Amino acid sequence: MSTQVHLPENSHGNENVQGTPTLSLLSQELFKPYSHQSAPAESVAVSYLRAQAIGRAYGLTVQDVLHLTPKFWQMHTDMAMGMDAAALTLVTIQYNLAAGTIAPYMKKRPDLVQLMDNILQFNYSAQFLLTEIGHGLDAANLETRATLLPNGEFDFHTPTANAAKYMPPTSPVGLPRVAVVIARLIVKGEDRGVRPFIVWLNDGHKMCDGVTCKVLPRRTGSKPVDHSLTYFNHVRLPGSALLGSLDTPVNMRLNFLATIWRVGVGTLALSTSMIPMLKRGLYVAGKYSMRRTVQGSHNKPMAIIGFRTQQRPILHALAQVYVFDAYAEDSARLFVDTRIEGPVRHGIGTVLKAVVNQATQGSLHSLAERCGAQGLFEYNNIIESQLEGRGISVAEGDVLALCIRLASELLLGRYQMPAPRNPQSLLALHERGLFKECWGLMKTIKGGHRSDEFNNLILPRCQPLIEAIGQRMAYEAASQAGVHPDLLALYEIGAIMQDPSWYVQHAGLGREAQFMMEEKALNAVLPRLEELLEGTGAGPYCDAPILSQGAWDAFIDRLVKYETPRSDKTQGVINRTSRL
Numbered sequence: 001m002s003t004q005v006h007l008p009e010n011s012h013g014n015e016n017v018q019g020t021p022t023l024s025l026l027s028q029e030l031f032k033p034y035s036h037q038s039a040p041a042e043s044v045a046v047s048y049l050r051a052q053a054i055g056r057a058y059g060l061t062v063q064d065v066l067h068l069t070p071k072f073w074q075m076h077t078d079m080a081m082g083m084d085a086a087a088l089t090l091v092t093i094q095y096n097l098a099a100g101t102i103a104p105y106m107k108k109r110p111d112l113v114q115l116m117d118n119i120l121q122f123n124y125s126a127q128f129l130l131t132e133i134g135h136g137l138d139a140a141n142l143e144t145r146a147t148l149l150p151n152g153e154f155d156f157h158t159p160t161a162n163a164a165k166y167m168p169p170t171s172p173v174g175l176p177r178v179a180v181v182i183a184r185l186i187v188k189g190e191d192r193g194v195r196p197f198i199v200w201l202n203d204g205h206k207m208c209d210g211v212t213c214k215v216l217p218r219r220t221g222s223k224p225v226d227h228s229l230t231y232f233n234h235v236r237l238p239g240s241a242l243l244g245s246l247d248t249p250v251n252m253r254l255n256f257l258a259t260i261w262r263v264g265v266g267t268l269a270l271s272t273s274m275i276p277m278l279k280r281g282l283y284v285a286g287k288y289s290m291r292r293t294v295q296g297s298h299n300k301p302m303a304i305i306g307f308r309t310q311q312r313p314i315l316h317a318l319a320q321v322y323v324f325d326a327y328a329e330d331s332a333r334l335f336v337d338t339r340i341e342g343p344v345r346h347g348i349g350t351v352l353k354a355v356v357n358q359a360t361q362g363s364l365h366s367l368a369e370r371c372g373a374q375g376l377f378e379y380n381n382i383i384e385s386q387l388e389g390r391g392i393s394v395a396e397g398d399v400l401a402l403c404i405r406l407a408s409e410l411l412l413g414r415y416q417m418p419a420p421r422n423p424q425s426l427l428a429l430h431e432r433g434l435f436k437e438c439w440g441l442m443k444t445i446k447g448g449h450r451s452d453e454f455n456n457l458i459l460p461r462c463q464p465l466i467e468a469i470g471q472r473m474a475y476e477a478a479s480q481a482g483v484h485p486d487l488l489a490l491y492e493i494g495a496i497m498q499d500p501s502w503y504v505q506h507a508g509l510g511r512e513a514q515f516m517m518e519e520k521a522l523n524a525v526l527p528r529l530e531e532l533l534e535g536t537g538a539g540p541y542c543d544a545p546i547l548s549q550g551a552w553d554a555f556i557d558r559l560v561k562y563e564t565p566r567s568d569k570t571q572g573v574i575n576r577t578s579r580l
Helices: 023-027 040-058 062-067 070-077 079-083 085-105 110-120 252-259 261-272 274-291 308-335 342-369 372-376 383-394 399-411 426-442 452-457 459-480 485-496 500-506 511-535 549-558
Strands: 125-129 145-148 154-157 165-167 177-187 190-202 211-215 228-232 235-237 293-295 301-303
Touching: 023 040, 040 070, 040 079, 040 085, 062 070, 062 085, 062 110, 070 079, 070 085, 070 261, 070 308, 079 085, 079 274, 085 110, 085 125, 085 177, 085 261, 085 383, 154 190, 190 211, 190 235, 190 252, 252 261, 261 274, 261 308, 261 342, 274 301, 274 308, 274 342, 274 383, 274 511, 308 342, 308 459, 308 485, 308 511, 342 372, 342 383, 342 399, 342 459, 399 426, 399 459, 426 459, 426 485, 426 500, 452 459, 459 485, 485 511, 500 511
Parallel strands: 125 177, 145 177
Antiparallel strands: 145 154, 154 235, 165 228, 177 190, 211 228, 293 301
């Protein structure tokens, strides 16, 4: 597939309207409601143009990318990211992974300035190729090779089918395409660990010599993007393609982690993009529930939002997005604080990813379900967001694998996450209780953390443990940020009801007490539902037909129609006369 993108005039800088640079983009034809009947190639082209427009609207600089400024984080939580997750994929690869990997080398490599300028201005499409078909979670064992030749050039090669680079889009789309490709450096037959290399993939119209792209089918439920398999057949690269040194690293593991450090940034940054996805699904479900009616008592129409079963998932999601906004901001602040040791900062990203992923998937599932048959269609913005969120749960580190690694290191005492501000809060007690359970089990395990017992008894508890840390940290961040106490109370009981048996057993909080806490919190937030929905800022970014009767009527008018003209009503009637 070759999807051609026609570039609009370059518009640099920040067109900031009411706090977000992308709001003004919504008036452009490019950001009008997405047609799910479009051909895949056309849809891919739209996502590239949207990604380009978003990138140019933010106008990130090298300093923004390198030092992770507030503008960098804001871009990932922009509502436009929830509107088109294909554009989100392209934007975060472009600015975080590709530009972010190149940026530290620019001080000693002035030859990289022009390349970086074109990446930041989105004149080029920049990709980051790390994982391979045979190496995902164990990417440290990747096979792609860059062999130093006597003349100083590199022979860049995919040695086996399993070494094909997997997922990043690499097909020609009209934009010149360059990539940061992570490969194994071979010097005089010696493996010197992995390094980043700058590799040109295509000129926007045809692939470069020796580079092969095979475009994968569309991911279920996602907006189309040209995810690919990419192969290199003895491609000659100049010596300047190497980012870094030819020297053998002192520690291969640390060298690998340093090479892919932007993946750790992406664990946090990309995970915060689930917040606008949740806001979008919440807004649609909330608005639809207020206008959708059923026949009530005395044959009077009743809005379905009047039912507690409808209110419950909507109000819980509402509390989550207000809490998560504050939590994302606080996590970004901690992540860039160099006084905090590196593993803890990476843990900050893992913890946020775990708790936001769990809440987003659960809430979007419930919100789609409460919209009935309408919730099954991508065009209504809810189930689409849920499926896009599934992709984020795997990207920049599979959430379960990240939780297992972090929980294991915390349980082994290698470092600690930020301590609770209020150790006696219910969520802090829950977190501490889960740690105690695991520590108690570990005392009975004789083979250490590599044993079958650790695998059987501790690994299944790792993700709930990390989620418990995240629930506590999210609650504390929101409280410190001044989120309304009613929303905090609703978020707290929502977290409690994720593990109700622990609170029954250890906190003296029985089932009935938990239900009454929830009822009180729901009743407190319900009167402000419409105001709080509008406060999410999601409205302008939602294009679901079920938002209003007018939108639904316009949607129906656009559908393909089959009918027999009334003046010709005998046409198409089945002839039932037997021909025997």
